[in-house]
Amino acid sequence: MYSVAVVGAGPAGSTAARTLSEMGYKVVLIDRKEVVGLPKQCAEGLFAACFPEFSTSPGEFITGKVRYLKVVFPDQTSYRLRGDLLMLDRPRFDQHLLGLAERSGADLVLGQKVEGIDPYSGEVRLRGGETIRAKAIVGADGPASRVGRSIGLRNRLVPAAQVEMTWPCDDTIYAYIDRDLPHGPYSCWIFPKNEAGTANVGCFGTFPTLERFISKYEIEGEVVEKNGGAIPLGLAARLQKGRAVLIGDAGGLTNPFTGGGLYPAARSARIAAGAIDRYLRGETKGIEYESAMRRDFVASDLHLKARDALAGLSNRELCRLGAAVDGLIFPGLKLSASPILVWRGLLHPGIMRPKYAPLLKLLFRYCLAGKVW
Ligand SMILES: Cc1cc2nc3c(=O)[nH]c(=O)nc-3n(C[C@H](O)[C@H](O)[C@H](O)COP(=O)(O)OP(=O)(O)OC[C@H]3O[C@@H](n4cnc5c(N)ncnc54)[C@H](O)[C@@H]3O)c2cc1C
Numbered sequence: 001m002y003s004v005a006v007v008g009a010g011p012a013g014s015t016a017a018r019t020l021s022e023m024g025y026k027v028v029l030i031d032r033k034e035v036v037g038l039p040k041q042c043a044e045g046l047f048a049a050c051f052p053e054f055s056t057s058p059g060e061f062i063t064g065k066v067r068y069l070k071v072v073f074p075d076q077t078s079y080r081l082r083g084d085l086l087m088l089d090r091p092r093f094d095q096h097l098l099g100l101a102e103r104s105g106a107d108l109v110l111g112q113k114v115e116g117i118d119p120y121s122g123e124v125r126l127r128g129g130e131t132i133r134a135k136a137i138v139g140a141d142g143p144a145s146r147v148g149r150s151i152g153l154r155n156r157l158v159p160a161a162q163v164e165m166t167w168p169c170d171d172t173i174y175a176y177i178d179r180d181l182p183h184g185p186y187s188c189w190i191f192p193k194n195e196a197g198t199a200n201v202g203c204f205g206t207f208p209t210l211e212r213f214i215s216k217y218e219i220e221g222e223v224v225e226k227n228g229g230a231i232p233l234g235l236a237a238r239l240q241k242g243r244a245v246l247i248g249d250a251g252g253l254t255n256p257f258t259g260g261g262l263y264p265a266a267r268s269a270r271i272a273a274g275a276i277d278r279y280l281r282g283e284t285k286g287i288e289y290e291s292a293m294r295r296d297f298v299a300s301d302l303h304l305k306a307r308d309a310l311a312g313l314s315n316r317e318l319c320r321l322g323a324a325v326d327g328l329i330f331p332g333l334k335l336s337a338s339p340i341l342v343w344r345g346l347l348h349p350g351i352m353r354p355k356y357a358p359l360l361k362l363l364f365r366y367c368l369a370g371k372v373w
Contacts, residue, residue, distance in 0.1 A: 002028045005124045006106075007114045007147050009036045012248025012265035013140030016055060019273040025280065028132060029098075029106045030124065032113035037094030041229030042262075043162065043191040043200040045173055048084040050126055050263035053270070056100060056242040061092035061194035064194035067171040067259070068329075073322025074178050074315040081330045085173055087193045108187030114141065116150040136276045136287060137244040143230045145250035155232040155252045158183055160259060161210045162202030162228055165221030169190050169197070175258070177322075179315045181205065181213055183229035186257060186307065188213040198224060201341035204231065204259065231259045233305045235297065239290045247272045251293070255304035268293060 006017045009031035017029040044063070051058060054089035064087040068080045104106055113127040117137050139147025143157050162245040170192040181187040192199040199218060201277035203210045209230075214247070239251045247253070248267040254261030275289040310318070 002026050002132065002134040004028075004136045004138060005030065005122075005132050005142055006138040006275060007117070007124065008139070008141035008145075008248075008250065009033075009098050009101070009108070009110070009357075010094060010140060010142060010248065011054070011097055011262055011263065012250070012269050013138065013200075014094070014101040014138060015269035016138050016247060016273055017106040017265045018097070018101040018104045019270055020276065021101065021106045023273070023277050025277075027101075027106040028134070029111060030109040030112055030114055030126070032111070032131070034111040035091075035095070036098050036110075037225060040089040040090050040225075040227050041160075042088075043189055043202055043259075044088045044090045044193065045191045045260070046086050046088060048128050050266075053263055053266040054097065056096065057097065058086060061089045061096055063087045063089050063196050064192065066173050066192060066194075067343075069173045069175060072174055072176045073318050075319040075322060077322030079322075079325040079328040079330065080172070087191065087195075090195075099282030106116055114146050117147050118243035118245055119151050122243050129211050135243065135280060138269075138272055138276070139244060139250045140248050140265075141250050142254065143232050143249040144251075145246060147244060148236060148246055148250050149214075150247075151238070151244055153236050153238060153246070155236055156234055156366040157230040157251075158233050159206055160202060160204055160229050160231050161172075161199055161207045162226070163210065163223045164193075164198050164225040165198050165219075165223045166197060166226070167199030167221050167260050167268070169194050176213065176217065177318055178213075178216075178309065179311075179313065179318060184211045184308065187219075191344040200230075206286070210242065231261070232256070233307075235294070235300050239293055240287060243287065245272050245275070245287055245289045253293075253297060253300070255303050256300065257307050267296065271296060 003025035004027045006013045006029045009029050017027050021027045031051050066085045070076045070078050070080045115125045115127050117124050122134045139145050141147055143155055174190040176188040177186050188203040190199050196208050196320050203213050232249055232254050233256045234252055236252040239246050248265035253264040253268050271292055272289050275287050278284045279287045
């Protein structure tokens, strides 16, 4: 009998397995893949400030650094966020995290698909018929989580399509806001990988949407790889049942506005590990994860509302917003650190209209929350 069975060895699962092993628990980490991280399903960007959550130093899996995130409106007006961003080689990053979990003492079961779990008995059923038992189960098996489905949950998912193409050296990541592209308004991105001489160019949606974006914005480069995946839109209705908890994409913890899920994967892994530790030591009657997680991820709801509020605007209205913030540079990740932006936005005549009231309200709630997440 294991103390904890972790299903899925992506960034969330490997971080949870490692953290719990380091606490002294007997942990098994199961993944359906023989080699984790492949095929790549990521634009590979991570704010440097988020990196410590993984408790490892930047290593050979870094493929470049960028200085800015530029948000581009349909008429090419734009604002920039300053903040160091690390570009990863995502497959190597996932394999590095898995290596850390293994070195911390977790047992690895690779190439074995989990068919389902029983959240009350702690049984994990593998495709081959074998059953693993544990006192607690961590579902870290990505957006279409089997563990989630075993406890009656399904994430709301949006498809994402991406190509990696040749790209010149660049210190900026680009995010395009365009109502005319499906799954807009925040729809498309370009993430340059300077050491590789390429960029990940992608969108919320399918390949025809990506082709429309590439042609509309005249993006040029030679495609070297095609990939894609699914991104959860908003937190799962529940994050735990019995002895089972959901972390990372399995719990829908990805930022629903940007699609960024690496930081939330590590953060939720740590919060879950802490809650499981207290449960296994007998300090709590059950695993007290859900409320702690929802408190920590208070901004998820705001991101979803921001997405919906922007979706209610036409491209003309988005351009008016673009004009209000054009040329501004935010000093960092947190909007609360940018009073000038709020001030400029409030004073701009194009903004002082009832239609934008929900956006302004959201902006203030962001400021009050004091965090991006
Ligand atoms: C196109 C695209 C671009 C993205 N770009 C970024 C970005 O630039 N920055 C960022 O922060 N986030 C990005 N994301 C989101 C990010 O990739 C995810 O949030 C992140 O991978 C979540 O990690 P995870 O460990 O929760 O899940 P995953 O990385 O999906 O790992 C889940 C693991 O579970 C395994 N598994 C699944 N089902 C089973 C099963 N039944 N049995 C056993 N094992 C199973 C899988 O093999 C996999 O190894 C992007 C997503 C997409 C689709």
